[in-house]
Amino acid sequence: MKKLFLLLVSCAILQQGFSQQQSKDERMKWWREARFGMFIHWGVYAQLAGVYKDHEQLRGGAEWIMNRSKIPVAEYREYAKQFNPVKFNANDWVKMAKDAGMKYIVITAKHHDGFAMFKSAASSWNIVDATPYGRDILKELAAACKKQGMKLGFYYSQAQDWNNPGGSAARKVMSEGWLNPDSARIDAYTKEHNGHWDPAQETASFADYIDKVSVPQVKELLTNYGDVAVLWWDTPTNMTDDAALKLQNLLKLQPQIITNDRLKRPNFPGDTKTPEQKIPNLSELDGLDWETCMTMNGTWGFRTSDNKWKSKETLIRNLCDIASKGGNYLLNVGPKPDGAFPQQSIESLQAIGNWMKVNSEAIYATKASPLLPLAWGRCTMKEKPGQTTLYLSVFDWPADGKLLLPGVKNTAQQANLLAGNATLKTESTKDGLIITVPATAPDTIASVVKLVLNGQVENQNPWGKGKMKTGEID
Secondary structure, X not given: OHHHHHHHHHHHHHHHHHHHHHHXXXXXXXXXXXXXXXXXXXXXXXXXXXXXXXXXXOOXXXXXXXXXXXXXXXXXXXXXXXXXXXXXXXXXXXXHHHHOOOOEEEEEEEOOOOOEOOOOOOOOOEHHHHOOOOOOHHHHHHHHHHHHOOEEEEEEOOOEOOOOOOOEOOOOOHHHOOOOOOHHHHHHHHHHXXXXXXHHHHOOOHHHHHHHHHHHHHHHHHHOOOXXXXXXXXXXXXXXXXXXXXXXXXXXXXXOOEEEOOOEOOOEOOOEEOOEOOOOOHHHOOOOOEEEEEOOOOOXXXXXXOOOOOOHHHHHHHHHHHHHOOOEEEEEEOOOOOOOOOHHHHHHHHHHHHHHHHHHHHOOOOEOOOOOOEOOEEEEEEEEOOEEEEEEEEOOOOOOOEEEEEOOOOOEXXXXXXXXXXXXXXXXXXXXXXXXXXXXXXXXXXXXXXXXXXXXXXXXXXXXXXXXXXXXXX
């Protein structure tokens, strides 16, 4: 009888685990199929654009200027009085993301400077109450996303907050901002005060901040803006398990929401890992969901002096690379203080969109490549019973007109180019499958060959044994 009881308990536990995984898979389905989203970093820091009192910020993204340049709270708040983004148009933003082939948008509802880009009863330090603009841009963005069928998520800095009293501050030395002659004294002060540089930041405890600002604001975000697809936590500086639990409990307000791994480590892993400004190598992949977030230039927030724009080739090939490893690409735009996207960002989005109009089939709803790394490009995959489709994004077009897929033993049903739909010849050899391609690539950045094979392709890529580097501090 005891053995029967233990067997029933074990079966119940297994069934519960299966149900939970099934429920997560259903919740993650749209995200895994999306593969491509837009990150938006926007706030009062855009007004400074990386310059404080004629001093160029010396290190890091422009969104960190308050911390790195040690701007006093009262002085920083004055910049909000100049923040009047009259060129902001939510419908235009969403359309640009959609035309680029992006399936979701994640915007900074509150970055580390504590400025809320929405109307908040928890703090008057928000775009409605503290700026001449006086409009809740998240309301407008939520409406535009709903109208155009775009998923919307919110980035929220749950721990760091350099304006609302009690918020934490990651310590940065003064030399990362500008060469202040008083740097030694300032650095000594921030070391003594857990990263804070202004007494106004320490007039409340971290617990007070969590209870009076962070928890109420997250509740507002999950209550007042319709369906929220993603909650993107960031930099759990000084976070406690108690504080994290209070925030995690609010997720019940949005049962289908997806969260990342930055609420508090290691006890709150969320749904997705978040490598920042890098694409993991194969040895780091462990079968878990992941999303690379990356800038188009060198900064998240708008900066006038940053012209290190990634080429259109790099952006498109990054998308192919990330999809080939089973990840998502969250590509950032840092709008200008007037609410317009930088022209370079617009042009890059258009270029990606033009490529996606022809080749999106090779990105959406695909799985990671089953093949070993290909010297000439990347591979994504779709499967159904008795059939595997490989999408081969060719970066380096073969001079001899022959594409070799080493180790592929499956017979081919058909092969064709996505651009123009030309049919291609295939041949099975002892070395693998060979596809004969035209003399000239249809796209110099990435030409996609669609290859339909009989049966399931043997996976040559077991999960790696390395550890994925995820969640940079800034």
